[in-house]
Amino acid sequence: MEKTLAKKDFPQWVKKLTSWKIYLPKKDAGGRWNYAEADGEDVLETRQATLPPKTILFPQNEILLEFSKSRKGNAETLEVKEVLPPAEPTVVFGVRPCEAKAAWLLDEVFASEPRDIYYWMRRENTTLVGLACTPPPSDNCFCTSVEGSPHAEEGSDILLTDLGDKYYVRSLTAKGEALINAAKGLFEEAKPEDRKKVKAVHTESEKKIQRELKGARAVSEKLKTMFDSPFWDEEAMSCLRCGICTYICPSCHCFDINDEIIDTTPLRGKRVRTWDTCQFPDFTMHSSGHNPRPDKASRLRQRLLHKFQYFVQVYDKFMCVGCGRCITMCPVGIDIIKVLEKVRDHGA
Amino acid sequence: MAKIDTLKEEARKLLQDGKVKYIIGYGAGSNGWPAAPLFIKQPEDVDKLIWDPTCIHNLVRFLVDEKRRKGKEKPPDKRPVGIFVKGCDSRAIVVLLQEKFIERGDVYILGISCEKAGVVDDAKLAKKLAGKKVITIEVDDENRFVLTTAGGKIEVPVEELLAERCLECRANFPVIYDVLSGEKTKRAVDKPFGSVEKIESLPVEERWAFWKEQIDKCIRCYACRSACPMCYCDECVVDSIQLAVSADTTADEKAGRIKWIQRSAAPSENMIYHLVRAIHLGGRCIDCGECERVCPLDIPLRLLNKKLEKEAKELFDYEVGFDPDLPALISSFRDDDPQDFIR
Amino acid sequence: MAEEFEPRIVAFLCKWCSSAGSDLAGVSRMEYPPNVVPIQVMCSGSVSPLYIFSAFNKGADGVLVSGCHPGDCHYIKGNYYARRRLNLVKQLLEYIGLEPERFQMSWISAAEGTKYTQVIKDFVKELKPLGPQSKLRRTP
Ligand code: SF4
Ligand code: SF4
Ligand code: SF4
Ligand code: SF4
Ligand code: FES
Numbered sequence: 022m023e024k025t026l027a028k029k030d031f032p033q034w035v036k037k038l039t040s041w042k043i044y045l046p047k048k049d050a051g052g053r054w055n056y057a058e059a060d061g062e063d064v065l066e067t068r069q070a071t072l073p074p075k076t077i078l079f080p081q082n083e084i085l086l087e088f089s090k091s092r093k094g095n096a097e098t099l100e101v102k103e104v105l106p107p108a109e110p111t112v113v114f115g116v117r118p119c120e121a122k123a124a125w126l127l128d129e130v131f132a133s134e135p136r137d138i139y140y141w142m143r144r145e146n147t148t149l150v151g152l153a154c155t156p157p158p159s160d161n162c163f164c165t166s167v168e169g170s171p172h173a174e175e176g177s178d179i180l181l182t183d184l185g186d187k188y189y190v191r192s193l194t195a196k197g198e199a200l201i202n203a204a205k206g207l208f209e210e211a212k213p214e215d216r217k218k219v220k221a222v223h224t225e226s227e228k229k230i231q232r233e234l235k236g237a238r239a240v241s242e243k244l245k246t247m248f249d250s251p252f253w254d255e256e257a258m259s260c261l262r263c264g265i266c267t268y269i270c271p272s273c274h275c276f277d278i279n280d281e282i283i284d285t286t287p288l289r290g291k292r293v294r295t296w297d298t299c300q301f302p303d304f305t306m307h308s309s310g311h312n313p314r315p316d317k318a319s320r321l322r323q324r325l326l327h328k329f330q331y332f333v334q335v336y337d338k339f340m341c342v343g344c345g346r347c348i349t350m351c352p353v354g355i356d357i358i359k360v361l362e363k364v365r366d367h368g369a
Numbered sequence: 370m371a372k373i374d375t376l377k378e379e380a381r382k383l384l385q386d387g388k389v390k391y392i393i394g395y396g397a398g399s400n401g402w403p404a405a406p407l408f409i410k411q412p413e414d415v416d417k418l419i420w421d422p423t424c425i426h427n428l429v430r431f432l433v434d435e436k437r438r439k440g441k442e443k444p445p446d447k448r449p450v451g452i453f454v455k456g457c458d459s460r461a462i463v464v465l466l467q468e469k470f471i472e473r474g475d476v477y478i479l480g481i482s483c484e485k486a487g488v489v490d491d492a493k494l495a496k497k498l499a500g501k502k503v504i505t506i507e508v509d510d511e512n513r514f515v516l517t518t519a520g521g522k523i524e525v526p527v528e529e530l531l532a533e534r535c536l537e538c539r540a541n542f543p544v545i546y547d548v549l550s551g552e553k554t555k556r557a558v559d560k561p562f563g564s565v566e567k568i569e570s571l572p573v574e575e576r577w578a579f580w581k582e583q584i585d586k587c588i589r590c591y592a593c594r595s596a597c598p599m600c601y602c603d604e605c606v607v608d609s610i611q612l613a614v615s616a617d618t619t620a621d622e623k624a625g626r627i628k629w630i631q632r633s634a635a636p637s638e639n640m641i642y643h644l645v646r647a648i649h650l651g652g653r654c655i656d657c658g659e660c661e662r663v664c665p666l667d668i669p670l671r672l673l674n675k676k677l678e679k680e681a682k683e684l685f686d687y688e689v690g691f692d693p694d695l696p697a698l699i700s701s702f703r704d705d706d707p708q709d710f711i712r
Numbered sequence: 713m714a715e716e717f718e719p720r721i722v723a724f725l726c727k728w729c730s731s732a733g734s735d736l737a738g739v740s741r742m743e744y745p746p747n748v749v750p751i752q753v754m755c756s757g758s759v760s761p762l763y764i765f766s767a768f769n770k771g772a773d774g775v776l777v778s779g780c781h782p783g784d785c786h787y788i789k790g791n792y793y794a795r796r797r798l799n800l801v802k803q804l805l806e807y808i809g810l811e812p813e814r815f816q817m818s819w820i821s822a823a824e825g826t827k828y829t830q831v832i833k834d835f836v837k838e839l840k841p842l843g844p845q846s847k848l849r850r851t852p
Contacts, residue, residue: 052492259406263590263596264589264591293631352659354399574809577810577847580808581809635850702795712816712834
């Protein structure tokens with residue numbers, strides 16, 4: 022389905038979607054962009070939020086179950102209750118195409134058998150409305166180097182393209198269509214000249230991408246030979262081993278599960294899945310005290326190998342969508358493109 | 370602006386003569402920020418060193434890594450490490466010496482004076498540049514930052530772009546060093562705790578509202594901890610393993626370990642983490658501002674630490690990071706320490 | 713509120729003085745409010761700030777640390793260290809917006825059963841109007 026929507030009607034569309042919970046990028050008091058709930062004053066902008074919409078599909082804290090102990094006379098019973106995510110229809114507007122593509126990568130991990138019900142319920146209930154980047158929102162965008170583009174469609178249910186006074190609305194799934202049908206009167210059929218314009222806009226924004234990693238596939242091959250290289254020690258010298266690069270990454274998805282006690286008398290608690298990261302020392306700590314990834318060099322290596330070698334081997338896709346966040350936000354300037362270029366050219 | 374040519378020559382000599390293991394300095398950064406930490410082992414690489422107002426990082430933090438590395442070397446290379454420090458950073462070295470975490474001989478300190486300027490604040494700079502990319506930043510004779518962009522030069526009085534901590538800095542040149550570049554000109558600071566006083570003056574519920582909103586944002590990436598030269602504990606209270614595990618540790622012992630702070634990034638747990646972090650830095654934080662700079666959510670962590678720096682000064686007349694021979698704040702006391710709050 | 717709010721106080725009492733003082737109050741059948749969860753510690757100097765934060769986190773409405781009078785610490789200097797460290801804790805808690813009444817410190821000797829009851833009475837009185845402490849309490 023291909024339609025157009027006058028820009029001035031966008032708030033109308035949002036208003037019509039009364040049975041959906043709605044998020045879109047908003048600027049907070051401190052001037053940062055975040056995915057926040059719609060508040061009646063909703064405009065779409067091509068911005069990169071600090072945290073990607075992964076926070077909606079794969080929240081930092083997910084309660085899996087609740088447990089409590091009770092005692093009657095001498096008998097103790099432990100009650101365990103499964104907790105599922107709320108089945109709320111949700112829309113995220115203005116998703117960057119790379120972020121939607123990251124959701125498509127998360128699908129590989131969480132939605133293939135055995136299916137992760139917590140992720141899947143949220144994913145099923147969420148409609149992602151991508152907005153083609155015109156222009157790329159960050160100096161460090163490099164989606165085009167990792168088989169993506171500023172107008173990629175993977176993972177989105179609808180892709181919007183800004184044509185000046187209107188949006189070109191391309192619906193990609195049934196979920197997307199439902200969203201359009203909920204406000205039918207606002208849309209017009211797309212015309213051939215709109216289509217032409219979309220093409221031009223897309224080509225133009227591709228040209229505006231400033232960063233490039235040449236030969237990403239070759240990097241994958243090369244990485245296979247570099248596991249034991251002292252290269253990683255050198256590259257990781259300045260790494261702080263913080264969680265920034267992975268927590269803000271739209272495709273990183275490692276987690277930890279803990280039982281958290283709320284009360285002890287009587288015992289009451291919850292089992293929670295929380296984000297975790299390969300960059301933390303205790304991520305790979307065995308209960309024996311042995312840590313197979315004992316230093317930051319091996320952790321930096323893991324981050325890059327997971328994204329550019331292992332994932333490619335298993336799914337034939339890069340696990341990096343080129344959003345550039347980890348480059349922009351690394352406090353010590355570790356630049357994934359530069360490191361991978363060095364890998365590619367290593368020993369040449 | 371201090372020139373580091375003399376320091377570069379010194380660095381080259383040190384490496385040529387094998388007097389230092391390596392040198393920690395600043396080099397060209399990535400696409401995010403002009404400067405980044407640089408580690409130099411070969412004398413010919415010395416020319417990669419830079420010094421400008423974007424050399425914001427406190428490199429002393431890497432001495433913690435070095436200590437761990439040395440611990441694993443067989444036999445350990447006991448030569449000192451050369452390190453570039455600004456005034457604030459040098460105070461971190463003083464604290465590490467005070468706490469005997471390092472010895473004076475472990476470091477060869479290449480000090481640089483910020484003179485009348487300091488380092489720039491990333492957010493303020495981004496605002497000023499409004500999308501333009503900065504190529505170089507310098508300080509001119511009239512104490513203005515000169516920003517060179519592809520579209521030309523922009524001149525701004527330093528006060529407009531200086532990092533908050535620089536505006537409250539009481540050590541704008543190194544307090545300890547082996548060689549120094551730049552003048553020891555003291556920059557006048559009228560309100561060294563002005564930012565803290567602003568929060569203190571709020572009524573209690575507003576203070577709570579302020580901190581709650583800030584701390585709720587925390588995603589517990591622990592960058593604030595990782596960037597801090599004083600957060601050198603091998604095992605932090607927030608890590609999920611705080612139990613020395615041996616072959617004899619039973620499963621029950623492992624399961625029954627105390628969890629002071631839950632893993633969920635929930636408001637209460639975030640708050641306890643930040644209280645612990647702040648109190649552990651009481652009398653130790655030297656206000657290099659790294660925790661606040663690295664925080665991806667812009668949580669004003671300096672204001673927490675700075676509060677305790679202020680109390681140390683006002684309650685105990687204790688100045689952090691100036692005297693390596695002074696006993697640490699909380700491992701010392703005076704008979705007449707205030708106790709009017711005790712019943 | 714139908715029932716009057718009864719605050720829960722976690723009291724870290726040093727074994728040699730304050731805890732003995734509370735025992736004295738007990739065996740002398742002095743009357744004082746039953747709101748205290750006493751925790752005996754070896755010395756006020758052994759109370760880590762983390763214990764205090766943690767008590768609030770686990771639901772305390774008020775926290776008391778009590779030790780021997782200056783000069784009387786069984787370990788000579790423990791209470792001097794505590795005095796410094798916990799002053800910082802107090803300042804920090806107030807700064808982040810916890811009501812100042814919620815964290816208290818006292819010197820109570822083994823002979824001061826009466827003082828112990830008075831400290832508790834006053835503490836309870838000050839906590840009542842504040843209501844339950846929820847700021848630092850574990851998010852359910
Ligand atoms: S990486 Fe590409 S898709 Fe992602 S924000 Fe940048 S331009 Fe848009
Ligand atoms: S690469 Fe950068 S962001 Fe990632 S752990 Fe290291 S310092 Fe942190
Ligand atoms: S690895 Fe970096 S550039 Fe790639 S998707 Fe993650 S944050 Fe974006
Ligand atoms: S750096 Fe910021 S977000 Fe990360 S743990 Fe520290 S305060 Fe929280
Ligand atoms: S033993 Fe009572 S305070 Fe030290």
